[in-house]
Amino acid sequence: MSEVTTIGLDIAKSVFHAHGADERGAMVFSRKLTRGKLLEFFAGQPRCTVALEACGGAHHWARELQAMGHEVRLIPPAYVKPFVKRHKNDAIDAEAICEAAQRPGMRFVAVKSEEQQAAGLVFRTRDLVCASELSSSTRSGVT
Template identity: 50%
Template sequence: MNATTVAVDLAKSVFQVAEADAQGRITNSHRLTRTQFERFFANRQVDRVVMEACGSAHHWARSLTGRGLPVRLLPPAHVRRYCLRNKTDAADCAALLEAHRNPKIRDVRIKSVEQQAL
């Protein structure tokens, strides 16, 4: 079964990934290393990837859009409101999926390498 939305909680060495179906229910959850994360999207059909905007999120967003995947970066202040439990990687992914469904939250534009260098 292919997920429609994938939420990614980025970290330094281990990434938390949650796959959700069309109704927004989490179907799978994974903890991936950097190399596993790079290979994760190779054999998957995904409608959208959702991440919390941060410095490394812009890098991964550029990498994933280069593969033809649509990426949505959400402002961290808006995502934090949806974290209902203690702050864990899995709870952050669930909050990303909930915040993604709110049409009032505006995306953060993906920065180029030059924009990030400034």
């Protein structure tokens, strides 16, 4: 059996899907994982590249996987979409993430720390409040 070099991980609320590939891109495994078993599964894997679609939750899992020694790459969802070959489901998404991560020209998103994510939340909230206040003052005729 070939050794896994890249794992594409499609994350969801409770059930995740992992797609492992070797250095040539050939599938080594495709597994459904529950949230509770995810870290246990990755603890049993050789150190490799793990790719996820970038989102708020992906940064949390990326930090956990990096702490285990894996190299984590976050890919913007728009860059994964062209690699989805047929009808969308978790297994196909995980395969597309894995394939996209193995492309030489792919661009990745930096993994954010908890502090960076919290600061981003504060900035977005502030922007929403300011936009809301501006919108309501414009509607009431106040300038």
